[in-house]
Amino acid sequence: MNIVLVVFVLLLVLKLGTSIVLDLLNLRYAQARADEVPESFRDFIDLPTYQKSIDYTAAKTRFGIVSDLYDAGVLALVLLLGVLPSFYELFSGWLGFGVWGQALALFLIGMVLGIPSIPFDWWGTFKLEERFGFNKSTKKLWVMDKVKGTILGFAIGYPLLALLIYLVSAAGSLWWVWGFAVFFIFQLVMVVAYPMFIMPLFNKLEPMGEGDLKTRLFALADRTGFQAQTILVMDGSKRSGHSNAFFSGFGRFRRIVLFDTLIEQMDTDELEAVLAHEIGHYKLGHIPKMMAMAALSSLGMFAVLGWLTNADWFAQAFHFEASAQGQIVPVLLLFMLLSGLVTFWLSPLTSRLSRKHEYEADAFARDAMGSYAPLSQALRKLHKENLSNLTPHPIYSSFHYSHPTLVEREASLRFE
Numbered sequence: 522m523n524i525v526l527v528v529f530v531l532l533l534v535l536k537l538g539t540s541i542v543l544d545l546l547n548l549r550y551a552q553a554r555a556d557e558v559p560e561s562f563r564d565f566i567d568l569p570t571y572q573k574s575i576d577y578t579a580a581k582t583r584f585g586i587v588s589d590l591y592d593a594g595v596l597a598l599v600l601l602l603g604v605l606p607s608f609y610e611l612f613s614g615w616l617g618f619g620v621w622g623q624a625l626a627l628f629l630i631g632m633v634l635g636i637p638s639i640p641f642d643w644w645g646t647f648k649l650e651e652r653f654g655f656n657k658s659t660k661k662l663w664v665m666d667k668v669k670g671t672i673l674g675f676a677i678g679y680p681l682l683a684l685l686i687y688l689v690s691a692a693g694s695l696w697w698v699w700g701f702a703v704f705f706i707f708q709l710v711m712v713v714a715y716p717m718f719i720m721p722l723f724n725k726l727e728p729m730g731e732g733d734l735k736t737r738l739f740a741l742a743d744r745t746g747f748q749a750q751t752i753l754v755m756d757g758s759k760r761s762g763h764s765n766a767f768f769s770g771f772g773r774f775r776r777i778v779l780f781d782t783l784i785e786q787m788d789t790d791e792l793e794a795v796l797a798h799e800i801g802h803y804k805l806g807h808i809p810k811m812m813a814m815a816a817l818s819s820l821g822m823f824a825v826l827g828w829l830t831n832a833d834w835f836a837q838a839f840h841f842e843a844s845a846q847g848q849i850v851p852v853l854l855l856f857m858l859l860s861g862l863v864t865f866w867l868s869p870l871t872s873r874l875s876r877k878h879e880y881e882a883d884a885f886a887r888d889a890m891g892s893y894a895p896l897s898q899a900l901r902k903l904h905k906e907n908l909s910n911l912t913p914h915p916i917y918s919s920f921h922y923s924h925p926t927l928v929e930r931e932a933s934l935r936f937e
C-alpha cells in the first residue's frame with residue numbers, strides 16, 4: 522500500500538474515532554443527569570419532557586454513530602478498491618472527454634455515490650423523527666423532494682461544473698483563481714436567489730398576515746433601524762415540527778423568515794425577541810463577515826485543488842490510470858470525497874466564530890427589548906419544543922455547536 526493510502530486510512534480512522542468518542546462522551550454526560558431536572562431548568566421543563574429530550578439525544582447519537590461507521594466503510598471501499606476509477610472510465614467512455622461530457626460524468630458519478638446514504642435519510646425522517654413526533658412529511662413528499670432536489674442540482678450544477686472544467690483547460694496554471702472567482706460570484710448570487718427562487722420550490726413563503734403581531738414586529742424593525750419590507754412566514758410544518766427563524770440576503774434583498782411552527786409556539790413578546798436577534802445579525806454585520814469567511818475558505822480549497830491538479834501522484838495513488846492524468850474530474854471527485862477528512866478539524870473554529878455572533882445578536886436583542894426576559898423565554902421554549910439536549914458535554918458543544926448552549930446564552934444575557 523502506498524503512503525498516500527496509508528495517510529488516507531489514518532485520517533479516516535482519526536476522524537471517525539474522534540467523532541464517536543465525542544458522541545459517546547456527550548451522551549453519557551446527558552444520561553448521567555437523567556434522574557432529575559437540573560436546577561436551572563426546573564422553571565420551564567417537567568421531568569417527562571426532560572427525559573424525552575435525553576431519549577431523543579440518545580436516539581440521534583446512536584443513529585449518528587451507525588451512519589458515520591457506514592459512511593466511512595463506503596468511503597473506504599470506494600477509494601481503496603478502485604471503484605472510483607472504474608466509474609470514471611465507464612462514464613468517460615460513454616460520455617467522452619469533452620467539457621460537457623466530463624461535467625455530466627462528474628455529476629452522474631456524484632449521484633451514484635449519493636445512493637448509499639438514501640436509506641439513512643429515509644430512516645432518519647420516518648423512524649427517528651417520527652418516533653419523537655417531529656416528522657410531518659409524507660413518503661410522497663419525501664420522494665418529491667429528492668426528485669426536485671436532483672433536477673435543481675442538475676440545472677445549477679451541470680453548467681457550473683462545465684465552466685469549471687473549461688477553465689482548467691483555458692486558463693492555464695492559475696485556473697484555480699478563476700475557478701474561485703466564478704464560485705464566489707455564484708455564492709453571492711445564491712445568497713439572494715436561494716430565498717427568492719429556490720425555497721419557494723419546496724415551501725410556501727407568505728408575507729405575514731395583518732394583525733397585532735405584524736404591527737408589533739414591524740414597529741420593532743423600525744425601532745432598530747432595520748426597515749423591513751416584509752417578514753415572511755414559511756410553512757415549515759409541512760415537513761417537521763421543529764421550529765426556527767432565519768435571516769438571508771443583503772441590501773434590499775434582505776429577508777427575515779419565521780417558521781409557522783415558531784409563530785404557533787411563541788407569544789408576541791417572544792417572537793419580537795427572536796426577530797430582534799435576527800435583526801442583530803444583520804445590524805452587526807455578521808452576514809458579510811460570514812461571507813468573507815466562506816470566501817476565504819473556498820479560496821483555500823481552490824488553491825489546494827490547483828495544486829492537486831498538477832500532482833500526478835495524487836490520482837494515481839487512488840488507482841486512476843495514466844490516461845486520466847491531466848484530467849480535472851478525477852481530482853474533483855477525490856477532493857469531494859476526501860475534503861471532509863480535513864475540514865472536520867476546522868469545525869471548532871467555525872463553530873466558535875458562529876457562537877460569538879450568537880452572543881452578540883442575543884445582546885442586541887436584549888438591548889432592543891429593554892430586558893433579557895423575552896429572549897430568555899423564547900430560547901427556553903425553543904429548546905423545550907425541539908427537545909434539544911440541555912446538558913451537552915462542554916467539549917462536544919465547543920467542537921460542534923454553532924450556537925452556545927442555553928445555560929451559556931442565559932448567563933451572557935443576564936450578566937454581560
Ligand SMILES: [Zn+2]
Nearest residue numbers: 798802879882
Ligand atoms: Zn442567531
